Amino acid sequence: MSEMNEFDESAPTVVKRFMYVNRRAPYGTIYALECLEVVLVAAAFDQDVSVVFLDDGVCQLKKNQDTTGIGMKNFSKTYGALDDYDVEKIYVEKESLAARGLTADDLVIPVEVLAADDLREVMAQQDVVISF
Amino acid sequence: MLHLINKSPFERNALDSCLRMAKSGSAILLIEDGVYAALAKAAHAEKIIRRMGDCSFYVLGPDVAARGLSDAPLIEGIDVIDYEGFVDMVAEHDATQSWL
Amino acid sequence: MAYECDGATIETDEEGYITDISLWSRELAILIAREENIEMDDDHWEVVNFLRNYYEEYQIAPAVRVLTKAIKKTLGADKGNSKYLYELFPYGPAKQACKIAGLPKPTGCI
Numbered sequence: 001m002s003e004m005n006e007f008d009e010s011a012p013t014v015v016k017r018f019m020y021v022n023r024r025a026p027y028g029t030i031y032a033l034e035c036l037e038v039v040l041v042a043a044a045f046d047q048d049v050s051v052v053f054l055d056d057g058v059c060q061l062k063k064n065q066d067t068t069g070i071g072m073k074n075f076s077k078t079y080g081a082l083d084d085y086d087v088e089k090i091y092v093e094k095e096s097l098a099a100r101g102l103t104a105d106d107l108v109i110p111v112e113v114l115a116a117d118d119l120r121e122v123m124a125q126q127d128v129v130i131s132f
Numbered sequence: 133m134l135h136l137i138n139k140s141p142f143e144r145n146a147l148d149s150c151l152r153m154a155k156s157g158s159a160i161l162l163i164e165d166g167v168y169a170a171l172a173k174a175a176h177a178e179k180i181i182r183r184m185g186d187c188s189f190y191v192l193g194p195d196v197a198a199r200g201l202s203d204a205p206l207i208e209g210i211d212v213i214d215y216e217g218f219v220d221m222v223a224e225h226d227a228t229q230s231w232l
Numbered sequence: 233m234a235y236e237c238d239g240a241t242i243e244t245d246e247e248g249y250i251t252d253i254s255l256w257s258r259e260l261a262i263l264i265a266r267e268e269n270i271e272m273d274d275d276h277w278e279v280v281n282f283l284r285n286y287y288e289e290y291q292i293a294p295a296v297r298v299l300t301k302a303i304k305k306t307l308g309a310d311k312g313n314s315k316y317l318y319e320l321f322p323y324g325p326a327k328q329a330c331k332i333a334g335l336p337k338p339t340g341c342i
Contacts, residue, residue, distance in 0.1 A: 025140050027198055028165030040339045044295060056140050059168065062200035069194025069214075073291060076200065081290040084298045099142065101173020101204070 016127040017048045022057030023131060026076065027067070032060045033075055035132035040078075043085040050089035050126075051082070052119065053111070057132075058096045061107040079109050093119055134159045134225035137166035138232070141176040146231040151179055156186040161213075161221060163192040170196070172205040184209050192218060235263050249331055256334030264332045268323065276320055276332075278307070283333040293335040296326035 020039050024031040039051055053061060060076065067074040082090065092111045097103060104113050114122065123129060135154055141147040147169050154160060160183075162169050169176050170191045180189060189210045196202055196212065206212075213221070222228055235242045235250075237260045243251050248267065250256065261280060265272045272280075282303060286294055294302060296314070304312020311317075317325035326338040 024143070025165045025168065025199070027195075028138070028140065037339065040292070040295075044297070056142050056165070056168070059140075059199060062204075064203050065198060065200035066202065067198040070198045072198065074198075075291055077289065077291045081292055081294065081298070084290075084294065084302055099175045100168070101171055106204075 013046070015046070015048055017050070017125065018042060019050045019052060019123060019126040019129045021052045021054055021123075021129060021131040022060055023055045025056040025059040026065075027070065027072055031132045032057070036075060036078060038130075038132075039082070039087060040085055043087050048089075049087050050091065050122070051087060052123070053090075053092045053096070054119075055093075055096050058092055058100065058102060058107075061092070061109065061111070062102065063106055063108050065108075076108050082109070091119060091122065134161060134221055134228045136228060136230045137162050137169065138164040138230070140165040141169040141174075147176065147179070150229075150231045151183055154183070154187055158187045159190065159221065159225065160187055161190040161192065161218070162210075163195055163218075167191050167195045167199060167201065170206045170210050171201065172207045177207050180207055180210075190217075190221070235260060237263055247331075247337070249336060250334050253334055253336070260334065261332050264334075268321075268328055268332065270321065270328070270332070272332075276329075278311075279303070279317065279320060279325065279329050280333045282307070283329055283335060287333070287335050292339040293330045293333075293337065294326065295338045296324065299326055299329075299338075 020035055022032060022035050026032040039049065043049055061079060065074050065076040090109065090111045092107070092113050094113050094115045097113065104111060133155065135150050135158055137147050137150055137160065139146045150160060168174065169180060171177065190213050191206065191210050193212045193214050233244050233248065235244070237257065240255070242255050242260060245251055262272055265276070270276060283293060283299070286302065300312055300314055300317060321328040330338055
């Protein structure tokens with residue numbers, strides 16, 4: 001929190017490129033929620049953060065989730081706060097969407113849809129890739 | 133026999149194994165992440181449609197709603213049931229097999 | 233600890249955040265604020281209500297820098313700055329105001 005401001009801001013800081021890769025569907029396992037929480041905490045460190053949704057990970061962003069029947073928190077609403085946390089690079093793999101019969105219009109937030117050929121290049125440019 | 137599938141067909145082969153082992157007349161219920169197998173426009177739909185003639189397929193409604201699939205086209209002929217229906221199905225069948 | 237409010241006992245965790253968010257009420261907020269040595273006025277309520285709306289929309293309590301930025305966007309720069317917010321909530325706007333608003337500890341708060 002505010003303690004961040006007390007750091008010596010003149011000290012040289014190394015900005016690394018961190019990519020968080022979501023590959024699991026929400027609710028069935030804890031991975032999706034864990035990754036979201038890690039991204040929101042990591043966003044405080046002024047690093048170059050990007051988030052990728054791949055394979056079943058694209059299901060995390062499906063619109064109209066209603067968890068009242070299963071008694072769990074509907075955390076799909078929280079992806080809307082990523083912008084407030086200055087996490088602006090959000091990529092979704094085109095092939096993963098297509099395999100599930102989904103399009104960008106089915107998702108809760110605006111994202112950049114990339115084909116595997118292009119996503120591979122973005123991934124190769126990262127310093128750290130963390131997969132959930 | 134009642135078969136339960138709770139894993140996404142994109143991640144595990146539980147659905148494939150179940151469809152290979154299920155005898156004619158089996159009931160197959162998709163729950164939790166297994167409900168993604170019911171998406172009509174998804175790659176796995178064909179495998180289920182091929183067994184619609186000799187097996188009956190069900191999907192658990194609360195799990196469908198949680199994943200935002202209430203408005204998504206599901207495979208025609210799959211019955212959506214609630215938790216009460218789930219309990220009834222378990223009671224009606226002599227045996228239940230969970231494909232974990 | 234726990235609060236006695238309207239004949240009900242409302243439990244908190246060891247840091248004083250209520251454990252069941254659905255049990256929050258304005259009366260309870262006043263009790264929690266008193267425990268924090270804060271007498272609620274319109275300015276305090278404005279921030280508490282802002283936090284509750286944020287939680288309703290995004291299902292998280294925002295970190296302090298996110299809260300400051302979001303308040304600036306909707307209520308203007310006069311209120312969306314840490315000086316103003318720390319005057320209202322001396323032990324941290326996110327921590328203290330979230331506690332009073334009945335929300336969990338802010339997400340991304342280190």
